Amino acid sequence: MNIYKSEAGARLLRERYLEALAAWPVAHERLRIPTAEGETFALASGPESAPPLVLLHGSGSNSAEWAPRIASLAERFRVYAVDVIGEPGLSAETRPPLKSDRYALWLDAVLDHVGVTRAAFLGSSLGGWLALDYATRRPGRVAALALRCPAGLGPMKKGFAVKAVLLTLLGERGRRRAMAGALGEPLSSPVVAHQLVVAAHYRYRGGPPVFGDAALARLTMPVYAVAGAEDAMVGSAPTKRRLEAAGARVDVLPGTGHYFTASPELAFLTEVTANGDFTT
Numbered sequence: 001m002n003i004y005k006s007e008a009g010a011r012l013l014r015e016r017y018l019e020a021l022a023a024w025p026v027a028h029e030r031l032r033i034p035t036a037e038g039e040t041f042a043l044a045s046g047p048e049s050a051p052p053l054v055l056l057h058g059s060g061s062n063s064a065e066w067a068p069r070i071a072s073l074a075e076r077f078r079v080y081a082v083d084v085i086g087e088p089g090l091s092a093e094t095r096p097p098l099k100s101d102r103y104a105l106w107l108d109a110v111l112d113h114v115g116v117t118r119a120a121f122l123g124s125s126l127g128g129w130l131a132l133d134y135a136t137r138r139p140g141r142v143a144a145l146a147l148r149c150p151a152g153l154g155p156m157k158k159g160f161a162v163k164a165v166l167l168t169l170l171g172e173r174g175r176r177r178a179m180a181g182a183l184g185e186p187l188s189s190p191v192v193a194h195q196l197v198v199a200a201h202y203r204y205r206g207g208p209p210v211f212g213d214a215a216l217a218r219l220t221m222p223v224y225a226v227a228g229a230e231d232a233m234v235g236s237a238p239t240k241r242r243l244e245a246a247g248a249r250v251d252v253l254p255g256t257g258h259y260f261t262a263s264p265e266l267a268f269l270t271e272v273t274a275n276g277d278f279t280t
Contacts, residue, residue: 002203003086003093009201013088016197020064026074035085035109037102038092042110043081046074051143051273052119053077054111056127059205060198062089065124069263076270077120082110084127088202098208103130104137111141120144120269125234125258126151128225129208135223136215144272146265147225147243149258154238156207175199181232184257191259216246223248224268228256 004010021030026045033040043063046053053073057065063081066073073079083089085096085106096102107130111119120143123131128150135142179195180187225243227236229252240250251264 003088003095005201005203013198013201014090016194017062017064017089020067023067025067025071031080031114033110033113035092035106035113037085037094037096037106040085040092040106040110041083041090042114044078044114045070045081046076046078048078050076050078052114052116053079053269054107054116054119054121054131055079055081056084056121056123056130057081057087057089058125058127060088060195060202061124062087068261069266072263072266073122073269076266076273080110080114080116080119084130086205087126088198095205098129098133098205101137104134107134108138108141117141118143120146120272122146122148122265122269123150124148126205126208128152132211132219135221136211136218139218139220142221144221144269145219145223145248146269147223148265149227149231149234150225150239151234152208152211153242154235155210156233182257183259184228184230184232185259211242213242213245216242219246219248222268222272224265225250226262226264227252228258228260229254230256231258233258 028043028045031042031044033042055066057063062083066081083091085091085094118141121131128147129152131145131147132150132152135145175196176187176192180192183192185192225239225248227239229236236252240252243250253260
């Protein structure tokens with residue numbers, strides 16, 4: 001199935017992304033990485049001698065998601081912002097089954113191409129799920145794991161989905177209210193406006209599977225997660241409970257939804273780097 005609703009919509013979203021990349025705030029390399037799932041696009045920023053950090057964005061997004069925080073990350077790390085396959089970036093539109101090991105094999109190919117044996121991972125929402133999935137399958141290649149509102153630790157909230165469908169019946173204003181509710185942002189937020197454009201032209205994938213306790217027990221690396229107490233899509237309570245049971249540190253931000261600009265994970269990543277907990 002095509003991930004876009006029309007070719008015109010695909011072109012529009014691609015053009016918007018290229019405009020965002022033109023404004024990328026730090027020096028970078030644009031990488032085209034061959035994998036079994038098709039070509040993968042990534043941005044490499046920061047000193048080549050710095051500890052490697054892989055960024056995995058959320059659903060309906062691409063690496064432009066990291067632009068507001070890339071400068072602070074690139075000061076400390078060699079950052080690889082990877083466009084997830086099957087998402088509206090510049091990587092292949094392939095969508096392997098989420099229950100398979102093909103995403104782990106895909107990330108193996110990405111790391112191998114850039115010559116990184118072991119890296120820290122920072123993932124947001126679906127990207128958090130992908131980072132968790134990789135860490136449970138390849139614990140030896142993940143030195144530290146930082147997660148922002150990660151999916152897969154509890155079922156997606158059904159009440160929100162029902163409310164969103166009802167709101168979309170009210171037309172443009174209803175769609176805007178639904179998107180603002182999903183993100184936890186004001187109706188006037190430019191993030192809401194952008195995601196409305198994405199939703200008009202892109203087919204979202206279904207929610208990812210929930211990790212079992214046995215999988216989470218394989219998280220042998222330092223893990224930190226941050227969740228929004230008012231997240232309408234991902235439950236902060238199961239995120240905190242299940243990750244803490246697996247030995248992670250978890251912060252829940254009060255009055256915060258699925259989208260937030262705070263970056264508490266940077267302190268964690270800086271700390272584990274200073275402690276020498278990961279190397280290439």
